[in-house]
Amino acid sequence: MAPQRRAGSRTPESGGAGAGARAEERRRLSSGVKGSVQKDSRRKWLKVAFLLSSAMLGYLLSGSYLLGEDGVTEVLAHQGESLQYKFIEVPCSEDYDSHKRFEGCTPRKCGRGITDAIISREEAERIRRIAEKGLSLGGSDGGASILDLHSGALSLGKHFVNMYRYFSDKVHDTFTEEDFHLYRDVRQRIQQKIALTFGISSSSMYLTKPTFFSRINNSEAKTAHDEYWHPHIDKVTYGSFDYTSLLYLSDYTEDFGGGRFVFMDEGANRTVEPRAGRVSFFTSGSENLHHVEKVHWGTRYAITISFTCNPDHGIGDPVLT
Numbered sequence: 586m587a588p589q590r591r592a593g594s595r596t597p598e599s600g601g602a603g604a605g606a607r608a609e610e611r612r613r614l615s616s617g618v619k620g621s622v623q624k625d626s627r628r629k630w631l632k633v634a635f636l637l638s639s640a641m642l643g644y645l646l647s648g649s650y651l652l653g654e655d656g657v658t659e660v661l662a663h664q665g666e667s668l669q670y671k672f673i674e675v676p677c678s679e680d681y682d683s684h685k686r687f688e689g690c691t692p693r694k695c696g697r698g699i700t701d702a703i704i705s706r707e708e709a710e711r712i713r714r715i716a717e718k719g720l721s722l723g724g725s726d727g728g729a730s731i732l733d734l735h736s737g738a739l740s741l742g743k744h745f746v747n748m749y750r751y752f753s754d755k756v757h758d759t760f761t762e763e764d765f766h767l768y769r770d771v772r773q774r775i776q777q778k779i780a781l782t783f784g785i786s787s788s789s790m791y792l793t794k795p796t797f798f799s800r801i802n803n804s805e806a807k808t809a810h811d812e813y814w815h816p817h818i819d820k821v822t823y824g825s826f827d828y829t830s831l832l833y834l835s836d837y838t839e840d841f842g843g844g845r846f847v848f849m850d851e852g853a854n855r856t857v858e859p860r861a862g863r864v865s866f867f868t869s870g871s872e873n874l875h876h877v878e879k880v881h882w883g884t885r886y887a888i889t890i891s892f893t894c895n896p897d898h899g900i901g902d903p904v905l906t
């Protein structure tokens with residue numbers, strides 16, 4: 586068997602026809618090596634491209650980004666993670682211009698914040714018990730019941746009643762001063778967090794209505810009030826809102842399915858998965874168009890706590906009357 590000649594191996598050079606043949610062979614070998622080097626590097630790049638696209642696909646499917654029917658869904662806060670603080674700034678809409686401005690309060694900086702660090706899960710449970718007690722007096726026939734401790738509005742069948750009047754004999758056995766104290770304390774902490782985040786003074790913002798507990802299950806809607814899932818802008822829906830906050834009182838996937846909160850941005854949905862004790866807050870204009878997914882099973886509890894910059898639209902903390 587003839588010995589294989591490696592490229593670059595030295596052979597004694599002698600002149601004549603033999604030298605020409607050797608030169609030709611060298612050329613052939615060298616172009617063969619070049620070809621295989623090119624093939625190698627192409628293979629390497631293909632491998633890199635494959636690994637990169639697999640990693641990207643893995644990331645997209647990991648739950649932080651999901652490709653849904655309506656484009657990309659990004660999870661801003663997973664139920665299973667305890668989030669110290671997250672803030673995403675978005676440009677303010679012009680919605681605030683059509684209302685009287687209150688400098689030092691009306692949003693100049695807009696966005697969304699999420700924190701699991703200001704209300705403990707134990708406090709959230711105590712607050713949920715307040716909601717359960719109140720809502721056990723009434724409740725909607727459809728899937729969404731509300732209880733407003735400020736005005737007393739309580740869902741009852743297909744209507745609302747004023748709990749403080751309708752159940753005047755029961756109210757004092759149902760709630761305690763401690764319940765109202767906790768409610769006030771929690772409201773204050775959320776207000777301070779919002780003020781700090783948006784660079785305003787906490788004393789320039791006022792609690793406004795409606796501020797209410799919600800309980801949602803998968804019963805079929807009986808009236809328009811039960812249809813909580815429609816996309817909306819709080820400033821348009823409620824007028825006085827400048828800053829909206831939500832305190833979640835139960836856990837997505839553990840207590841209920843569906844029911845995620847969704848910011849509907851152009852080209853992407855960004856979700857907040859409810860977690861007991863999680864506070865999600867945002868400026869109330871159309872920069873924060875949102876909806877709540879339908880609840881498929883279980884019961885979802887939350888409080889919507891809203892703030893205005895207009896003192897004329899301010900309300901006080903609820904009192905046990």
Ligand SMILES: O=C(O)CCC(=O)C(=O)O
Pocket residue numbers: 799819831845846875876877887889
């Ligand atoms: O409960 C939620 O997650 C959102 C409720 C809401 O959008 C609202 O009260 O305006």
Ligand SMILES: [Fe+2]
Pocket residue numbers: 817818819875
């Ligand atoms: Fe809303």
